[in-house]
Amino acid sequence: MECKDIRKNLSAYLEGMASPEDQELIDQHLASCRACSSALYELNRTGEVLKNLKEVEPPPWMKQKIMARVREEAGQKKGILQKLFFPLHIKVPLEAFATVLIAVIAVYVFKAVEPQMRGLQVPSPREPVIARQEAPYPAKAPAAEPQAPREKAVAQEPPAKTASKDLAVAQKETGKRARVEEEVAPKKEAAVAPPAEAPKLGESRTAERAPSPPAAAGVAPAREDKMPLAEGTARERKELKKAQPMAPSLRMAAKSKAEAISFLVRTKDVRIAGGELETLLHQLNALRVHRESRENNEVITAEVKAEKLKELVEKLSHLGEIQEKDDSLASLEKDATVRIEIIPAR
């Protein structure tokens, strides 16, 4: 074995990993070859130098830094999981809760706003409008009443009139004064106040309030103006409903397309004339005869059949001077609701 081959195997020989044959050959060669022995020595020394290399120590912060990064990594993994699964656990309930909350708020807001919304919608239906517009008319003068059909809805006129008929009577005496005040008052106020005022007057302020000083009439609208619009309208509706049962015959009349006829009769003794008229109406088989005695007048309403109408008019002329009558009287061929107001003669 030449030196070249020997040196190739010296590394394995040094570690005792050469085959026994090789080991024997190398031993023999080394005994005779000084260069190879020197090479073996150097190789051995090299190994020793390497083994003697001082080990470096890891810095104390290294493990902490590694673990910090590892924990960060674990946190990120968790973060991804959270992003994926949180919607299922927390986000969905949150969203559901938010939806429910919004729905509840919406309901509350709607409930809070609803009365006001109704108030805003009120002007569109005709009933209140008519009531509002007609209310002042009878107050101005009973003579203006026949002109009422100028209003848009003729069919709905009677209830409106009924609602305002008491008002008309009540305000008759204070009418002029009230009218002046209404004219002075801003249009808005006039538009808003009467609807609330009209039924109220019709209901309670009949004989008592009527003679009261005009100042009361002036104060009332002002007071009612302060009420919220919605409340006012709601009340107005209620009172209109209350007012309606007072004249069911009128409703019937309206249903059967019967006409409403008004008379104004002047006579010396209002009370006697009222009694006579009531008797007369009963004789004429009038239905729903309703007599209302007031301080200065008598108001009688009744449903009279078409064939009795002429007779009624005739008899009325015996009672006193018929000052007013509906234009449509002549053409009447149907049952009619008659409203006869008896006032003292001049």
Added chain:
Amino acid sequence: MSNRVEGRLQTPADDDSQLVLSCRKGEIDAFEALVEKYQKKMLNVAYRMIGDYDEACEVVQDAFLSAYRSIKKFRGEARFSTWLYSIVLNLSRNRRKQIQTRGAREVYSIDAPAETEGGSLRMDPPDPGPSIPEQMEKKEVDARVQGCINGLDSEYREVLILRDIQGFSYEEIRDILKVPDGTVKSRLFRARDGLKECLKKVLGDL
């Protein structure tokens, strides 16, 4: 499959199998125990591979983090330590390449010794005195030896480090480097021979 892997992990050959299993279940403390156990050896491998302490520290951190990330992929075909060293060796190799590409470092070469930052040749001619290594400070000897290791090609350097510095068995080296036994032996012979020649130059007579 996973049973097979876990079965393997639980073989008594690998002392770390329990810790590794715990790590795979997400127990960070178990991984910390492995870091504690291997960080020094990992750092020494990296340091001898790269020749720079700070860079080696960085590489070791990266290696542990990489191991943590892929510990679920570790199938127990080799020992955990072997797997861990292969990671740090790969990262060290790559880092060394980066450093060389940047030209940031001058390394010793067996054939063409380089100059130091100071301008003087580190690879001085050997002093005529008989016991030069003893006369030199240990630190200086270590630096020169490291210089020679750095001068070796990667394939020789890593086998030398694993065998002569870290004392791994041939079998372990074969597993870490994934090369046959014969290759390990031949590389080791050439690495030792090259280092011996270098050391004779930098240290004088051995």
